[in-house]
Amino acid sequence: MRLRLWPRSLAVRTAIILFTGLVLAQTVGLGIETIGRAGLQRLEQGRHLALRVMELYITVAKTPPAQRAMALRELRLPAGLTAQLDSAPPARLLVSPLPVQQLVRLNMALVPLPPSLRPAEVVLLGSPAQEQMMIGLRLVDDPALTEPQWLNVTAALPAPRPWQEPDLLAAFLLMTAVAAALTGWAVVRLSAPVATLAAAAEQLGADVNAAPLAEVGPSDVTAAAAAFNRMAARLRRFVQDRTLLLAAIGHDLRTPITRLRLRAEFVADEELRAKMLADLDDLEALVTATLAFGRTATSREPAAPLDLAVLARTLLDEAADARPELAERLVYDGPEHLTVRARSMALKRALGNLVANAIAYGGSARIRLLPPEAAGAPVRIEIEDDGPGLPPGETEQLFDPFRRGEESRSRETGGVGLGLTIARDILRAHGGEVTLANRSEGGARASVRLPA
Ligand SMILES: Nc1ncnc2c1ncn2[C@@H]1O[C@H](COP(=O)(O)OP(=O)(O)OP(=O)(O)O)[C@@H](O)[C@H]1O
Numbered sequence: 001m002r003l004r005l006w007p008r009s010l011a012v013r014t015a016i017i018l019f020t021g022l023v024l025a026q027t028v029g030l031g032i033e034t035i036g037r038a039g040l041q042r043l044e045q046g047r048h049l050a051l052r053v054m055e056l057y058i059t060v061a062k063t064p065p066a067q068r069a070m071a072l073r074e075l076r077l078p079a080g081l082t083a084q085l086d087s088a089p090p091a092r093l094l095v096s097p098l099p100v101q102q103l104v105r106l107n108m109a110l111v112p113l114p115p116s117l118r119p120a121e122v123v124l125l126g127s128p129a130q131e132q133m134m135i136g137l138r139l140v141d142d143p144a145l146t147e148p149q150w151l152n153v154t155a156a157l158p159a160p161r162p163w164q165e166p167d168l169l170a171a172f173l174l175m176t177a178v179a180a181a182l183t184g185w186a187v188v189r190l191s192a193p194v195a196t197l198a199a200a201a202e203q204l205g206a207d208v209n210a211a212p213l214a215e216v217g218p219s220d221v222t223a224a225a226a227a228f229n230r231m232a233a234r235l236r237r238f239v240q241d242r243t244l245l246l247a248a249i250g251h252d253l254r255t256p257i258t259r260l261r262l263r264a265e266f267v268a269d270e271e272l273r274a275k276m277l278a279d280l281d282d283l284e285a286l287v288t289a290t291l292a293f294g295r296t297a298t299s300r301e302p303a304a305p306l307d308l309a310v311l312a313r314t315l316l317d318e319a320a321d322a323r324p325e326l327a328e329r330l331v332y333d334g335p336e337h338l339t340v341r342a343r344s345m346a347l348k349r350a351l352g353n354l355v356a357n358a359i360a361y362g363g364s365a366r367i368r369l370l371p372p373e374a375a376g377a378p379v380r381i382e383i384e385d386d387g388p389g390l391p392p393g394e395t396e397q398l399f400d401p402f403r404r405g406e407e408s409r410s411r412e413t414g415g416v417g418l419g420l421t422i423a424r425d426i427l428r429a430h431g432g433e434v435t436l437a438n439r440s441e442g443g444a445r446a447s448v449r450l451p452a
């Protein structure tokens with residue numbers, strides 16, 4: 001379960017880890033900021049309250065004692081404040097230490113008041129939940145009064161809510177969006193070279209002559225691309241050396257074969273001579289095929305637009321010219337035109353080998369051309385015959401070089417076993433594939449896929 005939720009893509013994993021880390025760091029940072037803001041709000045609240053209370057006190061103190069109660073009733077008090085005149089300070093029952101109390105006291109002491117106006121005594125009390133504050137200010141005793149006069153103020157103290165400020169939320173959202181965008185960008189940049197390298201490796205596997213990787217970008221990416229290109233070059237040289245060796249042996253064998261053929265003509269025994277010449281024919285065919293194989297591996301024909309429908313019909317026409325008795329059994333089934341990008345000589349060779357097999361081993365050939373079913377899907381080409389079919393369980397091995405079916409070892413069919421090897425080589429170099437299978441109706445089918 002846990003494994004299924006955890007994405008498999010390196011890019012997505014890195015993005016999740018980075019993004020989670022950034023959001024966590026941001027949340028902690030904003031948390032610290034919020035605590036600081038709460039303190040500031042408390043401070044501001046205290047200062048504000050102190051000033052309001054002092055103003056109120058001064059107004060009351062400047063009024064003659066007898067008119068103070070009336071004046072207080074007529075005063076418009078700021079929101080959250082209530083005040084009354086009393087003979088005693090606020091009840092001491094609610095005492096609770098408040099940090100704001102200290103601030104208020106400090107502020108009051110700071111306000112420079114003439115001695116005649118200064119309160120004779122100050123009592124500051126907070127309610128237990130700190131949502132209210134009681135301030136008692138004893139007015140300077142006046143001979144006209146019999147008992148002391150207190151101005152008792154009750155002030156509401158709403159708890160600070162710094163996280164409710166809209167700019168804080170906006171800042172959080174903005175930072176999250178920026179973090180997400182940067183993470184996405186970084187991860188895409190970081191993981192792109194991995195995908196490029198995988199694609200290049202895939203291409204090199206199909207075609208050793210594939211174009212080299214561009215050595216651009218950050219130093220480590222360039223280094224990886226350069227190492228990959230060096231590896232590809234070494235591989236290419238290795239394959240070329242071996243192919244050249246094969247071609248050289250094939251080439252050098254031709255001269256002794258020709259010499260032997262001339263000498264065989266002088267053999268007196270008719271039957272022996274015929275057998276020797278037949279063996280030499282086999283040898284020559286082998287050498288020719290080997291040379292041809294070497295040529296495909298080293299050919300550097302450029303890819304160009306190619307009409308597969310025309311190519312298929314040409315192959316069948318050529319086969320019909322060679323074997324007119326089979327003309328009726330060579331059928332094309334497909335659209336009038338279907339263009340792909342391909343190396344035309346090589347592709348003709350590959351499909352030609354498959355058609356040749358169908359004719360040689362199945363006595364018939366039907367080329368079915370199937371256009372791509374959707375955008376990006378490959379073109380399919382099926383080459384079918386009505387022959388005996390392939391030896392069961394051996395369809396993959398038939399692609400090995402010089403591999404021939406048991407029945408084909410007789411001389412009449414005369415192949416060397418390179419036809420399928422060459423066809424697969426060429427199709428894979430085009431980014432395609434070929435497989436063999438027996439048809440349920442009987443006969444064999446070669447299925448080709450080519451990128452559209
Ligand atoms: N359509 C087919 N029906 C039956 N057997 C087939 C068919 N195609 C190929 N085979 C078998 O696969 C073997 C390998 O085929 P491949 O084309 O590689 O070599 P080949 O035809 O023997 O020689 P060549 O190099 O001249 O093509 C053949 O010898 C044959 O036994």
Ligand SMILES: [Mg+2]
Pocket residue numbers: 353356357415418419420
């Ligand atoms: Mg063949």
